[in-house]
Amino acid sequence: AQRVTQPEKLLSVFKGAPVELKCNYSYSGSPELFWYVQYSRQRLQLLLRHISRESIKGFTADLNKGETSFHLKKPFAQEEDSAMYYCALRTKGGSEKLVFGKGTKLTVNP
């Protein structure tokens, strides 16, 4: 079975500091990994996906198959980055469903 683990429920940093939100997954096949974000009073939205290898709002994430991780990083956090972040996995060639982690609430303090 697939599983996504986000070990930190809460993460607090100061503006301008680097931030890393951890995500580990468990899946024996070849997964697709995603980061979703939910800002206050907004709906869940896609932040980035590993296959696109792009940087969105200064965030990047690299899929490390050896460590089964997909950590989200940003070198200089901004106050507007405060939100809930969910890591999610989708299996290739199977059901299109997403398997989510429990989420990390990021707070960027001024």
Add this chain to the structure above:
Amino acid sequence: GAGVSQSPRYKVAKRGQDVALRCDPISGHVSLFWYQQALGQGPEFLTYFQNEAQLDKSGLPSDRFFAERPEGSVSTLKIQRTQQEDSAVYLCASSLWQGEQYFGPGTRLTVT
């Protein structure tokens, strides 16, 4: 254009009542998903349609949960004989085939 919409946004039901939650996907999206999000948890998959075909219902927690998408567009999630543990936010998402999933605002169900 309009995104995914869900109705009602809030629903309070007495234990034992039946409820129906509606999802209007983005026009042209063939895939439609239902997720359940309990307080403090991530969304958990319930079921998935491709057009009108329900291809995966492995996440439905019991036979009290039923979903349909008869014409391949609007979908309804029905919960019969609601229980307190059904209290959650129910999220709907739609996508092109294997594309990005776009989420609706959710329906918050409270069972008293």
